[in-house]
Amino acid sequence: MLARRIIPCLDVRGGKVVKGVQFKDHEIVGDIVPLAETYSQMGADELVFYDITASSDGRSVDRSWIQRIAEVIDIPFCVAGGIKTLDMAAEVLEMGADKISINTPALQDPYLIQELNQRFGQQCVVVGIDSYFDEESDEYKVYQYTGDVDKIQLTDWNTFEWMEEVQELGAGEIVLNCMNQDGVRQGYDTIQLTMARLSTDLPLIASGGAGKREHFEQVFRKSDVDGALAASVFHKREIDIQELKTYLSESGVEVRN
């Protein structure tokens, strides 16, 4: 049976892994390669490396670390951040990344999704979506340039309509980051993720809000997502991945042990 995936996310800035609260106030967590190796050995199913500053300050990812990660880990990993062209994507994939994730560049040019699909195949095209529930309009809306608090910008897209659009254009997977929950560790936004689940047939990864192991069980059971992404609970060693998997397995969630 297909296992639900546990995915540590490593936010990268200046060659270091960092973690901020609701996209602000980043603190350094550690070096990229040793952390990647540790997570891989602990039983992570996949890793995401996200250069959080890349899109917002107009530059691309510093790629020298991608190949060093590929050399040491034997699980899939995805690189996100400032990949705006086919050539940039090719370079990242050639260095050993399995997938590339695009967020703001897809909003700027939706056809990039289609072009990436045609050149590299659907399987390596992940679209990240930063979604915020706006109480005033009672609507889930997509934001862009979320890596920088000074540049963050609301788009015209309703979250679920954007999800349908990216599936149509040929994405292979969607990571939905629920910004209201990000970094505050009160649990995944299972209401939004359940609505998202109904909007797409693609693999769907939940992001934002994990604080304790019960939150993982809830999001798999209630929202039927394929994977759950988290950062600080793993970086701060508050949740041990192996123990989390044992807990999930005992709760009846199919995981790779």
Add this chain to the structure above:
Amino acid sequence: MSIIIDTGCANLTSLKFALERLTNDVLVTDDPAIISSASRVFLPGVGSAGYAMGILEQKGLIPVIQNLTQPLLGICLGMQLLTSGSTEGDVACLDLIPGQVQALQAEGWRLPHMGWNTLTDISDHPLFEDVSQNEYFYFVHSYGAEVSDSTIASCEYGGAFSAALAYKNFWGVQFHPERSGSAGSQILKNFLEITS
């Protein structure tokens, strides 16, 4: 020497690194003479069957691969290319393993089939030595080879498809051993160590 055929597709790198963790004698090449003289040959691939067959044709590698007598392991799309053909764009493939590749019969299931899955009906085949039925392997695909006499392990996703094929010296796995943790590494090790 083990060689990885340079298919021009993404992700030769991760396979190369995975093999380098096991042996110091690996080369990525599209040189027919080197491929023909290698002791082990890997045929990797991601993307579409038509694109990959086009690359092999352009590089003049189709007859080279078809005439190999040493053990060859196709990986993911590389395995699919070993069959007679794929319905993905109605492409004729290398025709080295009987059978066809078609869209996964997984109606109502999410596609691509992406993530870690277990195998079923693992044969007593050297490729699976010291690999147990409980192990998970990493899959990413929307097309699969039908289960046939050449199937040495299958996988269930909506329906059953071939997770691994073997016919004469041509073997293949649908999953990515280079990205399947220690279980995947064991598969690569088994392939490097078989006595042909």
